[in-house]
Amino acid sequence: MFHVLIPAPVLPVVREGLAKACRVSTLDEIEASDARSDVRGIAGGGHLVVDGAFMARFPKLEIVANFGVGYNNVDTEWARQHGIIVTNTPDVLNEEVADTALGLIIATARQLPAAERHLRAGRWNEGAFPLTATLRGRTVGILGLGRIGKAIATRAEAFGMAVVYHGRRPQPGVPYGYFPTVKALAAASDILVVIAPGGPETRHLVDADVLQALGPQGILINVARGTLVDEAALIDALAKGHILSAGLDVFEHEPAVPQALLDMDHVVLLPHVGSASTHTRNAMGQLVVDNILSWAAGRGPLTPVAETPWTQGGANA
Ligand code: NAP
Numbered sequence: 309m310f311h312v313l314i315p316a317p318v319l320p321v322v323r324e325g326l327a328k329a330c331r332v333s334t335l336d337e338i339e340a341s342d343a344r345s346d347v348r349g350i351a352g353g354g355h356l357v358v359d360g361a362f363m364a365r366f367p368k369l370e371i372v373a374n375f376g377v378g379y380n381n382v383d384t385e386w387a388r389q390h391g392i393i394v395t396n397t398p399d400v401l402n403e404e405v406a407d408t409a410l411g412l413i414i415a416t417a418r419q420l421p422a423a424e425r426h427l428r429a430g431r432w433n434e435g436a437f438p439l440t441a442t443l444r445g446r447t448v449g450i451l452g453l454g455r456i457g458k459a460i461a462t463r464a465e466a467f468g469m470a471v472v473y474h475g476r477r478p479q480p481g482v483p484y485g486y487f488p489t490v491k492a493l494a495a496a497s498d499i500l501v502v503i504a505p506g507g508p509e510t511r512h513l514v515d516a517d518v519l520q521a522l523g524p525q526g527i528l529i530n531v532a533r534g535t536l537v538d539e540a541a542l543i544d545a546l547a548k549g550h551i552l553s554a555g556l557d558v559f560e561h562e563p564a565v566p567q568a569l570l571d572m573d574h575v576v577l578l579p580h581v582g583s584a585s586t587h588t589r590n591a592m593g594q595l596v597v598d599n600i601l602s603w604a605a606g607r608g609p610l611t612p613v614a615e616t617p618w619t620q621g622g623a624n625a
């Protein structure tokens with residue numbers, strides 16, 4: 309029977325879906341036995357670090373099915389070199405994460421959480437909540453116009469906002485203006501939305517210079533990974549009024565959130581809930597299961613990541 313390790317807690321849809329056709333073990337169960345040697349799959353949570361040292365513990369490992377579209381937590385280069393397929397969960401979460409991004413944009417521009425705190429604290433009796441920024445006439449700049457970025461763009465358009473973007477290259481057939489650098493994108497944007505992958509290549513793409521270019525009426529939204537934004541520079545820019553506000557679903561050292569951000573009333577902070585509805589998390593979990601079951605049945609992975617492509621005839625062929 310195909311043996312799958314589930315190293316961290318997963319949704320019932322993952323555990324039960326795999327258990328129907330596979331032998332499933334937790335890390336504790338593996339440690340307590342000599343079963344490590346026949347583990348062929350790992351089904352992982354998005355925050356689980358799957359590095360070379362971890363994968364090397366399982367000599368027969370063939371597939372790592374990551375719970376999450378972002379897979380910066382997996383050493384795909386080590387996996388590729390060892391013929392191991394890595395899969396992720398693309399597309400099934402696009403709309404949910406885009407909804408979260410728009411929620412953050414509205415909540416941040418219109419200061420909805422602060423307005424609610426004003427009401428709950430009984431301060432409405434003392435006076436109206438101050439007037440806020442607006443989405444009217446704003447331009448949204450999207451850093452990473454991929455699957456989720458495009459879903460954010462269509463929503464921004466529906467709200468009457470202009471859309472521009474930056475990626476490593478312009479995309480043919482896309483109706484939005486392209487900017488070749490993040491700084492130029494920020495200068496052209498009122499609201500800068502970060503939704504590119506994490507990892508060393510994108511570390512601190514949004515730095516002090518970019519925030520300065522975004523300007524004193526600018527709003528930064530990050531629904532990607534905390535590492536894309538220089539958090540210290542962001543705190544400094546917010547404190548000095550170099551930008552107006554920020555809406556953040558992700559942080560550099562999750563779950564740690566800097567006290568300086570917690571102390572700011574005009575930023576909106578979420579605990580990495582971009583995809584966190586029951587509907588969407590179950591769809592992601594089902595895709596983890598389907599990838600492993602398809603692989604175990606010899607039909608190949610459904611959604612391998614670009615770094616570990618699969619062609620009929622063998623892993624990484
Ligand atoms: P995707 O379809 O691969 O899109 C990523 C986009 O980023 C592409 O358009 C790509 O364009 C651009 N990009 C890649 N590397 C870049 C670089 N070095 N500089 C500038 N742009 C770059 O990915 P997706 O499915 O939309 O997901 C995007 C990310 O969102 C994930 O990797 C994940 O980290 C994050 N995410 C967060 C949550 C959450 O809960 N907050 C949920 C889901 C996903 P080019 O190739 O043209 O550069």
Ligand code: 8YV
Nearest residue numbers: 353354355375376377378583
């Ligand atoms: C999850 C995500 O929160 O898909 C991603 O890249 O960031 C989120 O959907 C993450 O995978 C943790 O489980």
